[in-house]
Amino acid sequence: MSWVLSLPLIIPFATAVFAFLLRNSPLGRWTSLVGSSVGLVASIALMSTVLHHQVITGQMGNWPAPFGITLVADLLSAVMVLITAITGIAVAIYALGDIDETRERLGYHALFQVLIAGVTGAFLTGDLFNLYVWFEVMLIASFGLLVLGGSREQIDGGVKYVTLNLISTIMFLTGIGLIYGLTGTLNLADLSGKLDAVENQGLVTVIAMLFMVAFGVKAAVFPLFFWLPASYHTPSFAVSAVFAGLLTKVGVYALIRTFTLLFDGDVGLTHTILLWVAGFTMVTGVLGAAVQNDFRKILSFHIVSQIGYMIMGLALLTPLALLGAVFYLLHHIIVKANLFLIAGVAKQLTGSTELAKIGGLYRSSPLLAALFLIPAFSLAGFPPLSGFWAKYILVKASLDEELWFLAFVALAVGLMTIFSMTKIWAEVFWKAHPDGRQPALSGLVGRTSLIVPIAGLALMTMVVGLMPEPFVTFAEQSAAQLLDPTPYITTVLGPQP
Amino acid sequence: MELIVASTVGVLTAGGVYLLLRLRTFPVILGLALLSYAVNVFLFASGRLAIDQSPILAKYGEATYTDPLPQALVLTAIVISFGMTAVLVMIGLGAYLEAESDRVDIEPEMRDATDKGESA
Amino acid sequence: MKSIILIVGARLQVALLLIFSLYMLLRGHNDPGGGFIGGLIAAIGFTIYAIACGTVSAREALRFEPASIAAVGLGCSLLAGAMAIIWGDAPFTGQWLFIGAEDGDKKGLPISSILLFDLGVYLVVLGAVLSIVFALEENI
Numbered sequence A: 001m002s003w004v005l006s007l008p009l010i011i012p013f014a015t016a017v018f019a020f021l022l023r024n025s026p027l028g029r030w031t032s033l034v035g036s037s038v039g040l041v042a043s044i045a046l047m048s049t050v051l052h053h054q055v056i057t058g059q060m061g062n063w064p065a066p067f068g069i070t071l072v073a074d075l076l077s078a079v080m081v082l083i084t085a086i087t088g089i090a091v092a093i094y095a096l097g098d099i100d101e102t103r104e105r106l107g108y109h110a111l112f113q114v115l116i117a118g119v120t121g122a123f124l125t126g127d128l129f130n131l132y133v134w135f136e137v138m139l140i141a142s143f144g145l146l147v148l149g150g151s152r153e154q155i156d157g158g159v160k161y162v163t164l165n166l167i168s169t170i171m172f173l174t175g176i177g178l179i180y181g182l183t184g185t186l187n188l189a190d191l192s193g194k195l196d197a198v199e200n201q202g203l204v205t206v207i208a209m210l211f212m213v214a215f216g217v218k219a220a221v222f223p224l225f226f227w228l229p230a231s232y233h234t235p236s237f238a239v240s241a242v243f244a245g246l247l248t249k250v251g252v253y254a255l256i257r258t259f260t261l262l263f264d265g266d267v268g269l270t271h272t273i274l275l276w277v278a279g280f281t282m283v284t285g286v287l288g289a290a291v292q293n294d295f296r297k298i299l300s301f302h303i304v305s306q307i308g309y310m311i312m313g314l315a316l317l318t319p320l321a322l323l324g325a326v327f328y329l330l331h332h333i334i335v336k337a338n339l340f341l342i343a344g345v346a347k348q349l350t351g352s353t354e355l356a357k358i359g360g361l362y363r364s365s366p367l368l369a370a371l372f373l374i375p376a377f378s379l380a381g382f383p384p385l386s387g388f389w390a391k392y393i394l395v396k397a398s399l400d401e402e403l404w405f406l407a408f409v410a411l412a413v414g415l416m417t418i419f420s421m422t423k424i425w426a427e428v429f430w431k432a433h434p435d436g437r438q439p440a441l442s443g444l445v446g447r448t449s450l451i452v453p454i455a456g457l458a459l460m461t462m463v464v465g466l467m468p469e470p471f472v473t474f475a476e477q478s479a480a481q482l483l484d485p486t487p488y489i490t491t492v493l494g495p496q497p
Numbered sequence B: 001m002e003l004i005v006a007s008t009v010g011v012l013t014a015g016g017v018y019l020l021l022r023l024r025t026f027p028v029i030l031g032l033a034l035l036s037y038a039v040n041v042f043l044f045a046s047g048r049l050a051i052d053q054s055p056i057l058a059k060y061g062e063a064t065y066t067d068p069l070p071q072a073l074v075l076t077a078i079v080i081s082f083g084m085t086a087v088l089v090m091i092g093l094g095a096y097l098e099a100e101s102d103r104v105d106i107e108p109e110m111r112d113a114t115d116k117g118e119s120a
Numbered sequence C: 001m002k003s004i005i006l007i008v009g010a011r012l013q014v015a016l017l018l019i020f021s022l023y024m025l026l027r028g029h030n031d032p033g034g035g036f037i038g039g040l041i042a043a044i045g046f047t048i049y050a051i052a053c054g055t056v057s058a059r060e061a062l063r064f065e066p067a068s069i070a071a072v073g074l075g076c077s078l079l080a081g082a083m084a085i086i087w088g089d090a091p092f093t094g095q096w097l098f099i100g101a102e103d104g105d106k107k108g109l110p111i112s113s114i115l116l117f118d119l120g121v122y123l124v125v126l127g128a129v130l131s132i133v134f135a136l137e138e139n140i
Helices: A002-021 A027-053 A075-098 A101-105 A108-124 A128-147 A152-183 A188-197 A201-219 A227-231 A237-261 A267-290 A295-316 A319-350 A366-380 A386-400 A404-430 A447-466 A468-483 A486-493 B002-020 B025-045 B068-099 B108-119 C004-027 C035-053 C055-062 C066-087 C113-139
Strands: A056-059 A070-073 C096-099 C109-112
Touching: A002 A027, A002 A056, A002 A070, A002 A075, A002 A108, A002 C066, A027 A056, A027 A070, A027 A075, A027 A108, A056 A486, A070 A075, A070 A108, A070 A188, A070 A486, A075 A108, A075 A237, A075 A319, A075 A447, A075 A468, A101 A108, A108 A128, A108 A237, A128 A152, A128 A237, A128 B068, A152 A188, A152 A201, A152 A227, A152 B025, A152 B068, A188 A237, A188 A486, A201 A237, A201 A267, A227 A295, A237 A267, A237 A295, A237 A319, A237 A468, A267 A295, A267 A404, A295 A319, A295 A386, A295 A404, A319 A366, A319 A386, A319 A447, A319 A468, A366 A386, A366 A404, A366 A447, A386 A404, A386 A447, A386 A468, A447 A468, B002 B025, B025 B068, B068 C113, C004 C035, C004 C113, C035 C055, C035 C113, C055 C066, C055 C113, C066 C113, C109 C113
Parallel strands: none
Antiparallel strands: A056 A070, C096 C109
């Protein structure tokens, strides 16, 4: 068991070592690609084991839980690891055509693999302090990727990004200290029971708020999202795609994990706050996007607004709502990463990402235009794409709880998303290029490696949209596991008395 | 002992927050360092303060010992914050040398103007 | 600024610090010390050398790119963790070999995967600290 769990972590680290040592030769990028493929195989193996056993656990160094470092995978963790590997391989292919040699020499591929390892570790760990360590692995790798190549704009964005994330880390550590002082354990499964038995429930709520702020910064929820639009439009496109797909989702995952497993005592307070946060996040994100005039900045603000939907699913805490949140997570990673990849191709073809300066892509490369429409409409929630089902489930869940206003907000935000997407469509694809350029896809160097991941991710969006049944059933099962953590706890700690 | 540790955490946090609110990169980095010291001391105290005790049971005999886990946690946290601070200093210094200014969050034109205003 | 006193003193100190760092690395299993401390001490040695003689000669003395040393160190630590698969244990379980022991009485010279792990940590710390120090020195 423990090997199935740790291989998705060991493989990216090993790949990072080889890719770094080979950074001056073209072999480096192929190492990265091979490593990502092996990693994908390992995550598929993990997924199938988890499907068979429901929850699996492994102890590092044979130290028994709750004393050693525990890795746990339930359905949610396993599917997040799988989707991380899928995004990883898509971006690794894309990087063949996007990352220049200067960046490769500085160790782009190694940092990228370390980032994937950090994200995977955060999904798999069953220990709060270990989660902190993975957050830091992720942070240091993403900071390196963010400032790689080092233009002034990148460094400005990077410093903001890292400062706010470090503050969130400090809050998280404070929460860890309080929890350890209160219960004497940091193992998630062990804590689940021990936190309920704590006499001073007020202090538990304080810890919950510390965690909410700490993970809220990572997930970029209102009012803690300012680092995201300040930094995501600056690095290379492959980097911003993997950031957009995965980094904030780690924060959302941590919120879902802790607020279903640990802090379910004072739901009336914590989850009401989450509900308000969700509403404001959706609205501010989409309004922020509406005033932007840069391809990537619009997409960055849309990440914020979409995070709101996932938090909404968590805040409602009904089986249907959690199902929606899980489904939304999966759909959003694929769609968002894909949109950033398309922005990269558009930049290479037309020379900029500012909407006023580019255009004419529909006439010159209709294939790219068609590939853009799939994730864009999915993001806005058009049937029959994946985003429609995700939004439908969440709106239905909020109507079931008779939260009419929240349902209205969710629908209105969807409408505003369409506005932003049509703005991009009209400016980038429909109108003629202001310089009269005819940027044809066929003239692009290395276009196969750019188009293949985009087409692959678009295909996945289509498949999820046209055949949602198995995915919904899967999300339903993982939501059920989240709401009833007994199997999770007994698997980690052994049968409870 | 409790008083000393508690007030140390408080003073470090206050200083860290004050420095974080500056508009220059270098004080912000120092502020982050102070804040991480504060949280490290706090983590250390979370295992209860036991003075002059070894962290291991000596042959199962001694009744009192200090909790070893927070020490391990603090060591990890120190290593990580040390690494982060070093990288941040490196990047910040590079940006400073390139732009002759370490002001954050203002437009490039304004950056020149405010720098002159402050030196005058 | 080249100071002859510093250069002469540095040569002596670097040698002492490097030996001391290895001593720290090896005693780390049961006593205070270990890969992290050892790596830091070795990094201090090379830093003193870089201050006295300049980063160019410090890089020459190091022979390898510091960042590559860190990568190799990460590889060593990973290998130490992954070795357990041969014996069918969980990852990062310590594996011991007692050289010269008679029928498993555990009295020979103990060599373990934990030592390899610590060596990896030593190299990671040495490489990472030195790459930052050299970059800072060269910037100014």
